[in-house]
Amino acid sequence: MLDRSSEKPRQGALGLWNISFGFFGIQIGFALQNANMSRIFQSLGTSLDDLPALWVAAPLTGLLVQPVIGHMSDRTWLGRLGRRRPYFLAGAVLAALALVAMPEAKALWFAAMMLWLLDASLNVSMEPFRAFVGDMLRKDQHGVGYAVQTAFIGAGAVVGSIFPWVLERLGVANDAAPGQIPDTVRIAFWFGGAALFAAVLWTVVTTREYAPDEMAAFDGAADHGGAETLRLLALRTYGASVGWAVAGVAVLALVRAFALKQEMYLLGALLIGYGAASGIAIARAKGGKGAGMLGHIVGDFAGMPPIMKRLALVQFFTWSALFIMWINTTPVVTQYFFGAAPGTAAFQRGANWVDVLFATYNGVAAVAALTLLPWLARRIGRARTHLLALLCGAAGFASFFVIRDPQLLIASEIGIGIAWASILAMPYAILASALPQRKLGVYMGLFNVFVVVPQLLVATVMGQIMKAFFPTEPIWTMAFAAAVMAAAALAMLRVRED
Template sequence: MTLGEAGKPRQSWAGLWNISFGFFGIQIGFALQNSNMSRIFQTLGSSLDDLPALWIAAPLTGLLVQPIVGFMSDRTWLGRLGRRRPYFLAGAILAALSLFLMPMAEVLLFAAVLLWLLDASLNISMEPFRAFVGDMLRKDQHTAGYAVQTAFIGAGAVVGSIFPWLLDYWGVSNEAAAGVIPDTVRYSFWFGGIALFLAVLWTVIATDEYSADQLRAYGEEPDEGGSSTLRALASRGFGASLAWIVAGALVVLAVLQFGLEKEVYLLGGLLVAYGLASALAISMARGGNSANMLSSIVGDFSGMPSIMKKLAIVQFFSWSALFIMWINTTPVVAQYFFGSADAESSAYQEAGNWVGVLFAVYNGVAAIAALTLLPLLARQIGKARTHMVGLLCGAAGFASFFLFRDAQYLLIAEIGIGIAWASILAMPYAILASNLPQAKLGIYMGLFNVFVVVPQLLVATVMGSIMKAFFPTEPIYTMAFAAGTLVIAALAMMRVGEDSKPEGDTAAA
């Protein structure tokens, strides 16, 4: 690295690589999980109807783990390991262990428990990586830092997704006896565990975190600074807590009254749980308990900075579109481009393979766009407007599903979606890192994940009911919903005036 004009040193491209390389391994783990867990569950005897209940572990685990890890990583200083790297390492060890054990599972319950452990471990490693970029970089390098991180996410997703296909191509058996996980999946998880651990270990060894004294010298206060949060929380009444509880109860009653999907019960339960947690947090803050985690997390969530609240709305609608895509692309492509809605047909299976190609394309485009297009636009028009452009590219990609008739042309749609994916993974975090207090970067990044998880829960619970009511045989209209939510997200970015001026030179020295 070389010294900049003031403050933190400017990182070279090698430094940017080292800071985020661990994310490459983490994303391999997520890709293996996302691509293969339904296959593993069904191999071990799960019915199709039970899959949503088993899969709900992933978003729920992230919802719980990320704020806690963010809170703790802000306060952890373990000598030479620093405050973020201990979590990288611990999460990587647990995730690698889970990946090694998963394909050896012989009963469904064991696999479900391992999914919880795997997702929790990946979140333990992933959340501090978001804050780590902000810790290590000057503000004028935040776009470049999160762009490099996004490139590794795209590359890791491609590698993790293609692992089983490559092994099958190389002659490894893709078939197995009933109740036995195929060798392609088994070896992919084992290789993925090794890759994950080594990638994270590279970042742990190749980077040196700044100490608290160094951060103070750079004009950033790394101390906890939680007393003002607790005082503000103690001054609050219990009305909002009661409102959350009532809202949750109404959701549960709606499920009973209108026969909504049973997964909607979880949404109601979460609202009630947050209401109870906030009431308890207020009580503890009023009691003078200044060292409790619950009050700090609830206080920081209810007292988020204005720019974070604005970006939360953008994030909510952005991730709603993404989850609609992940759930519905296969049935849409099968029915409208391969002529079959029958999951048992060869045409449907062919469509599924093509969707794998489409997803690899958008991840590959994201990796390229993150290193080329996004930094260029950020320098010219600023981070906020760059994100608007990215979101509108994604909306155009989803809308083009209605224009094309040949499945090959969907590759064009994936270019727009890939640009949006790159922007969603990079720009909001670059904006936050440049505007949040250093002392709370970890907890705020963890809380920001709530607006990734809640859309997933809503799409998984409410979208099914909407489609059954209005478009029971036309899944392609989910692409219209996705395009519309990205347009709303782009319009919401107009309220984020964080960087009305273009960003300065983000290139590494």
């Protein structure tokens, strides 16, 4: 029998490398998506104010996929493949196929469908990777584990972001006829598909997960039957469920009354759907039926630990700012710094410069994750380190208003890169040490709801705001990004580490 007081073995440098190397490939995929999807959509003829609606696929798929995958991966054990690795592998195969197919789009609807498939597949791989670090490492190594993961994220994003620019320098055609995707983007996406699959396969092959009995010895037996979740659900009233549904109905009524953009119907439908799902879960619990997947997810969402709730507010503001940046940096840079319209050679040059800017902030993040942030965290704590990093990001967004030379935007990206490094490491390190390890997958999936909900809100609302107040001035989106990133920093004042 295993000693229940035993501790996980300490991982060396090679173990830390193998555990997180797959994220290098996953982030190549995310970087290609983030830096080039607005470019692809605009090349295929979409208008500026329709961009957020087309991007809605990314947050919606994350919202639906991540809690489900987190719940399932907590309960999976497929022999030699283990607990989390089956999801790494399945997601990598699907994402690689989507990356290969994406630049072959000849119509906007096909590009939008491939974005759905790509983002869903990346989320299937990514969410278990967050829990994987917590599974494999001792609590005193969580900080360094997430720092190494962040370094791979930054490195992968540099490669994915800068590759079209590098191809242009190597003589690959960066211009394309109207309605066509440049060869620089097409080849970059093909390369990204191969690199993503190879990197994830490396982690799958070089790591061995702890078997269920070993995890029980380290962290205690998992309550897969959900007895505690079922008990807490049965004690709840239906008030909150009704409140969510009423809020959804109110959103639908506002959309109809004020003729708002129709993608906002999706926001209302999601609120109604969550209200209905929580009501069903409570009714099943009160009736003595099993919690099931729905009950577990609803119950764990309602029963989040206090520190997770406080960090969730920080995440909400943080990822609102990031999603604004990903959608709007291409139109901002091409219009204000290159004076170019979609379909022109100058537009493609400006879009390639956005790739360089995105590579810069990711490169800064990779370095900061292993140098600046650990040094700060040892001296002032992870919570204060995250607060300072978020303020750096807010300053980076605000600087778009005062800089006129596109070359100087590199300085803006340094501040954003420091924030990005902390965003990818500090909240997860704080959580992984505070949450029950046996439910780490579902809690990480639920935590990422607060990554995707703000993106969904931006995708459905930002286009309406811009159309109403700044229809031809996308630079103002950077003011929104700076303001909400500063709000995230203020919200960190409420977070206290153990």
